[in-house]
Amino acid sequence: MADQNGHVDAGPAGPPMEQVAGAGFPAPPPPIYSCTLTPELVAKAREELQEKPEWRLRDVQALRDMILKEQPNLRTRLDDAFLLRFLRARKFDYDRAMQLLLNYHGSRRAWPEVFQDLKPSTVKHVLDLGFLTVLPRPDPQGRYILCLRPGKWKPNDYHFVDNIRAIYLTLEKLIQPEETQVNGIVILVDYTGVGLSQASNPGPLLAKKVVSILQDGFPIRIKAVNIINEPRIFKGIFAIIKPFLKEKMAERYVLHGSDLSSLHRVIPRSVLPEEYGGVAGRLDMSAWARTLLEAEEEFVVEFCQPDPLEGVVLPDSMLFEGDQAEDSYRSLRSQLYYCY
Structure with a gap:
């Protein structure tokens, strides 16, 4: 009752x-x-x-x-x-x-390459590398902070899609509690170590798919995306992403450069690790990895099942309308070289 x-x-x-x-x-x-x-x-x-x-x-x-x-x-x-x-x-x-x-x-x-056999054990190498984690304490607004470090990934390590798989599993875990559904999350992206090889690897179509899922294909509220230590090449990276962002989401991107005092004005030092001028101890990449890996069984039940859309007639407004984003890849890649 x-x-x-x-x-x-x-x-x-x-x-x-x-x-x-x-x-x-x-x-x-x-x-x-x-x-x-x-x-x-x-x-x-x-x-x-x-x-x-x-x-x-x-x-x-x-x-x-x-x-x-x-x-x-x-x-x-x-x-x-x-x-x-x-x-x-x-x-x-x-x-x-x-x-x-x-x-x-x-x-x-x-x-399908993202969602086939989607479970934490298949992205353990991403977690071990330190590409992503979730800070253990939420900010004063109750929002958990997803921390991404793309500079930890090198194209020769594994396909970029594995990073997307790890991010998706993390979002699935974060959205479970009602507090997150109401408060939303904050994303912190540290671009330390990102060079031309990482920036040019995903391409516009991959970027479009990622943005489409985050904006229109997943029930989570992304309240802010804070970018720190971005290199000059980030202008080219953002040129790939921005055309696919809705105006409201684009406004939530904040570029701080290496000025951590700017970051502290939006994320208090009390919840940040020492690496980012905080007082919450050293960045522990293993705690979130354990949280995901211990949830292996629930992800098997959720994702390792037959196609949920079998026999379903989808509306015309579904995601990913073709590969037209690749048409602009050559010019955007040139812009990346220019920025670099």
């Missing part, structure tokens, strides 16, 4: 976040939906996401009914906790949440 705030009595929801193994990272949700938002986050969700606690379960049921009616062949989860991710990401607009859900599943068909 739901109370006036939309809570469902499902018994204990598991240990508090700070007691969970893995340096305090968010715990997975309980099997039956039970609202875990604090009163402050309930108020934030109401103001920013148009989420009304007294209508929450009704809205979930409305989206569920829409899926069953319009896409009866879609092999998707229909539980409350899962569908809430899409409603929150699209401010409880049913049509937009439905489109996001279709894009979410459609990305698997559009990019």
Whole structure:
């Protein structure tokens, strides 16, 4: 039975976040939906996401009914906790949440090399290299910080797609707790060590696919992208990315250069590692790796399954409309050389 705030009595929801193994990272949700938002986050969700606690379960049921009616062949989860991710990401607009859900599943068909056999053990080499991690403490707004270090990757190490696989698995883990669904995340990208070989390797089509998934194919709110230690060549890198960014997302990119005081104005030193002028200790790449690897079984259940879109008729507005982005690759590559 739901109370006036939309809570469902499902018994204990598991240990508090700070007691969970893995340096305090968010715990997975309980099997039956039970609202875990604090009163402050309930108020934030109401103001920013148009989420009304007294209508929450009704809205979930409305989206569920829409899926069953319009896409009866879609092999998707229909539980409350899962569908809430899409409603929150699209401010409880049913049509937009439905489109996001279709894009979410459609990305698997559009990019099989990313999603085939997608589980943490297949990207352990990326985690060991230190390409990405999640800082163990959220910022004062409750947003976890995904830290990317593309300079750690070299084209001869492995295909760039493996980096995308690791990022996607990380986002899947981060979006589980309701706090992240409401607060969103922050991305910190350290371009130390990035040269021409890394910058020119992905190409416009790959960049377009990544941006398309993050903007239109995944139910997460990216509140800021902070770039630090970017070289001159970043002008060329951003020239590849920017055409695919929506205006709102482009405005959330902040370039700090090597000025860490600028970074500290948006991410306090209390949550940053020593490498970035913080006081939270040395950057520990192993804690998040353990968190992902310990979740191997849940990812096998989630992703190592038959095509969820088999027999589904997709709308014309699906992601990745062809390879036209490659037409501009030659000129953009020239720009990279110029910047370098």
